[in-house]
Amino acid sequence: MAQLVTLQEAIAETVHDGDSVALEGFTHLIPFAAGHEVLRQGRRELELVRMTPDILYDQMVGVGAARRLVFSYGGNPGVGSLHRFRDAIEHGWPRPIEVEEHSHAGMANRYVAGASKLPFMVMRGYAGTDLPAHTNVRPMVCPFTGEELMAVPALNPDVAIVHAQEADRDGNVQLWGIPGVQKEAVLAASRSVVTVERIVEQLEPRPGGVVIPGWVIDYVAQAPGGSKPSYALGITERDNDFYREWDVISRDRERFTTWMDEHGLTGVTS
Amino acid sequence: MSDYSNGELQTIVAARSLAGKRSCFIGVGRPSTAALLARMVHNPDLVLVYESGTIGAKPFRVPLSIGDGELAQTADLVVSVPEMFNYWIGPGRVQVAFLGAAQIDPHANLNSTVIGDYAHPKTRLPGAGGAPEIATGCEEVVVIAPHTTRTLVQELDFKTTRGERTTMVITDLGVLTPSGGELTLTTLHPGVTVQQVRENTGWELKTTDNVQVSEAPTPEELAALRELVAR
Numbered sequence: 001m002a003q004l005v006t007l008q009e010a011i012a013e014t015v016h017d018g019d020s021v022a023l024e025g026f027t028h029l030i031p032f033a034a035g036h037e038v039l040r041q042g043r044r045e046l047e048l049v050r051m052t053p054d055i056l057y058d059q060m061v062g063v064g065a066a067r068r069l070v071f072s073y074g075g076n077p078g079v080g081s082l083h084r085f086r087d088a089i090e091h092g093w094p095r096p097i098e099v100e101e102h103s104h105a106g107m108a109n110r111y112v113a114g115a116s117k118l119p120f121m122v123m124r125g126y127a128g129t130d131l132p133a134h135t136n137v138r139p140m141v142c143p144f145t146g147e148e149l150m151a152v153p154a155l156n157p158d159v160a161i162v163h164a165q166e167a168d169r170d171g172n173v174q175l176w177g178i179p180g181v182q183k184e185a186v187l188a189a190s191r192s193v194v195t196v197e198r199i200v201e202q203l204e205p206r207p208g209g210v211v212i213p214g215w216v217i218d219y220v221a222q223a224p225g226g227s228k229p230s231y232a233l234g235i236t237e238r239d240n241d242f243y244r245e246w247d248v249i250s251r252d253r254e255r256f257t258t259w260m261d262e263h264g265l266t267g268v269t270s
Numbered sequence: 271m272s273d274y275s276n277g278e279l280q281t282i283v284a285a286r287s288l289a290g291k292r293s294c295f296i297g298v299g300r301p302s303t304a305a306l307l308a309r310m311v312h313n314p315d316l317v318l319v320y321e322s323g324t325i326g327a328k329p330f331r332v333p334l335s336i337g338d339g340e341l342a343q344t345a346d347l348v349v350s351v352p353e354m355f356n357y358w359i360g361p362g363r364v365q366v367a368f369l370g371a372a373q374i375d376p377h378a379n380l381n382s383t384v385i386g387d388y389a390h391p392k393t394r395l396p397g398a399g400g401a402p403e404i405a406t407g408c409e410e411v412v413v414i415a416p417h418t419t420r421t422l423v424q425e426l427d428f429k430t431t432r433g434e435r436t437t438m439v440i441t442d443l444g445v446l447t448p449s450g451g452e453l454t455l456t457t458l459h460p461g462v463t464v465q466q467v468r469e470n471t472g473w474e475l476k477t478t479d480n481v482q483v484s485e486a487p488t489p490e491e492l493a494a495l496r497e498l499v500a501r
Contacts, residue, residue: 026351027322027337051351052399075396077335078298082396089394101383104321105355105403112352124360125403130429134388177342178322179350208348233339240334 002171002214007195007226010219011037014159014191015046018067022049022157022189023056025230026180027077028238031163032056033226034195038161039065042267049157051107051181052077055229055246058084062256063266064094070155071099072107079243083250093253100135106152111181113154114188120151160189163227164212165235167196168203171214176206177233183210186217195223197235272461274487276442278495279459282487284368284414284440285312285495293317294366295359295404301368301414303332303498310494319364321400323349331501355400359407367408369401369431370415373423376452376473378413378433380405381426388428401431410437417441422453423472443467449478457482 005013015021015038023031023038035056038046047068048057054076060066062084074085088097102110109121122140126132127150132139140151162182164175173194175182186192194217203211214220226232229239249259260266277300284304288294289312296305296318306329309316318327322336326346333341342348349358358364371380372395382401386392405411413436415421422441436453439446444467445457455467455477468475487495 027335028339028342071397073396073399074394075399077337078333086394090391101397103398103402104351104400105360108350108352108355112356123356123403124406128429128432129402130383130388131398131402177339178324178337178348180323181351183350184352208342210350230337231339233342238335238338240338243334 002217002220004169004171004199004220007033007037007221007223010193010221011041013219014193015041015043017043018045019158020047020049021159021161022185023161024050024180024182024185025163025227026052026178028178028180028230029163029175029182029227029232030054030056030230031161031195031226032228032230033223034161034163034193035060036265039063039265039267049155051104053082053085055243058082058246058250059260059265061085061088061097062094062250063260065267066097068098068100072102072104076243076247079247084256087253102135102152103131106137107155108181110152110155111184111188113152114156115184118154120153122149122151124149126150155188157185157189159191159193160185161193162186163195163223163232165197165232166200166203167194167220168200171217171220172203173212173214173217173220174203174206174209176209179210183212186212191218193219193221195221195226197224197226197232198222272486274492276459278492279484279487280414280440280442281307281495282491283445283484284412287412287438287440288316288366289313291316292365293319294368295319295321295364295408296368297321297370298333298336299370301370304414305368306332306498307491307495310498311491319358321354323351323354325349325358332498355403359400359404362407362409364407365409367404367411369405369411369413371413371431372421373426374413374415374421374439375423375426375433378436378439378448378453379426379429380413380431380433381428383428383430385427398430405431405435408435411435412437413439415439415441417443417467417470419470419472422470443470445484449476452476454478455481457484459484460486
């Protein structure tokens with residue numbers, strides 16, 4: 001049963017050095033506030049998992065919090081490169097980082113396998129590209145038709161952290177708008193944290209609403225504006241200007257470090 | 271001097287390719303602009319599908335990201351990422367895909383992963399995203415890319431996406447289509463020469479017997495495009 005706690009408590013209880021952590025959100029509802037709390041608490045040696053590492057993971061990689069990155073698309077959506085992500089892979093700055101990359105379909109199906117507590121999912125894909133030689137997938141033959149297919153292994157992170165619009169006092173969560181893979185990530189992980197814009201007395205059904213019951217969530221924390229500069233549909237707006245500004249801030253190591261320092265995100269171990 | 275840029279013409283030619291099509295998968299940037307233009311000028315019923323899960327999105331403005339709120343608010347349905355790939359893209363329910371890439375080879379295979387060696391890349395690119403399964407799921411793939419020897423290369427540094435279903439590569443200089451499995455110059459944009467295209471292609475580019483010239487933008491197309499971009 002989900003406990004309603006502060007964001008600080010939720011992160012302190014769930015995220016430890018060396019953990020595999022998935023902060024999900026597919027271009028919407030990105031859990032920035034929670035990711036920043038992970039950095040404030042000084043967590044290091046993380047395996048960061050996410051389909052679309054964008055600015056948040058650029059920040060986490062840029063301060064050296066990650067030893068490994070599992071992903072399918074590392075770009076600043078609509079703007080261009082993630083400069084800290086590139087610097088870490090191209091030059092090992094501030095530390096070398098190991099990568100495991102997939103396609104979106106591959107990552108999505110890895111989460112589905114993880115949520116289903118199955119060892120793998122099967123799909124058409126990867127074959128005929130250079131991806132299989134550099135990542136963790138295996139060809140297999142369909143036992144019914146003989147078709148050559150690809151098996152992708154289950155993804156079961158230690159911790160999943162997602163952001164949603166609302167929760168009630170029992171920790172039942174509802175999110176709406178672009179749903180991404182948040183439900184799958186929560187169900188696949190050993191521990192989970194959901195941050196929400198607001199706590200309400202009762203969840204009201206929303207068109208396209210995805211409800212995650214409180215009994216599959218460990219901690220719910222209120223974090224108004226917790227996905228900025230991403231957004232929570234109907235409550236906050238995506239700050240497209242900041243996504244453009246990040247291109248300038250992150251391009252230069254010194255400017256990046258100064259910005260992270262100013263925002264208290266360099267991670268002083270307490 | 272023409273009263274439009276090659277980039278504008280590239281977008282307009284891409285929009286024309288969607289006339290009569292049922293649905294199109296698009297990313298951000300020029301493909302998105304082209305698809306919105308197609309809905310304005312050629313094909314008001316065209317179903318736009320964005321990887322973020324928005325099917326039948328009808329944005330008024332060209333979105334900065336595939337996750338912009340307007341896409342979800344105007345979509346016929348909004349689905350999760352697993353549903354998007356497993357129910358819609360994989361089984362071939364989306365007809366056309368617009369893709370971009372850092373490198374394209376003569377067989378229309380694409381690289382969006384690395385420039386240089388994989389383990390020690392000179393340039394780390396964003397990676398595969400949805401492209402590999404989109405390119406094998408959709409019936410037709412249209413690649414939109416700048417025409418330079420850096421982009422159109424003899425050999426890819428990394429094969430991210432297969433080119434078998436590519437029907438057209440639309441560049442700022444002309445249009446290449448596959449013939450006998452190899453991309454061949456079939457159309458030049460007005461004022462561009464075959465020589466110029468060859469100089470900007472990283473392989474010995476073949477040309478069809480009678481190379482066509484793209485129709486210059488009509489006043490209606492150009493006005494619609496500029497109005498769209500200014501929104």
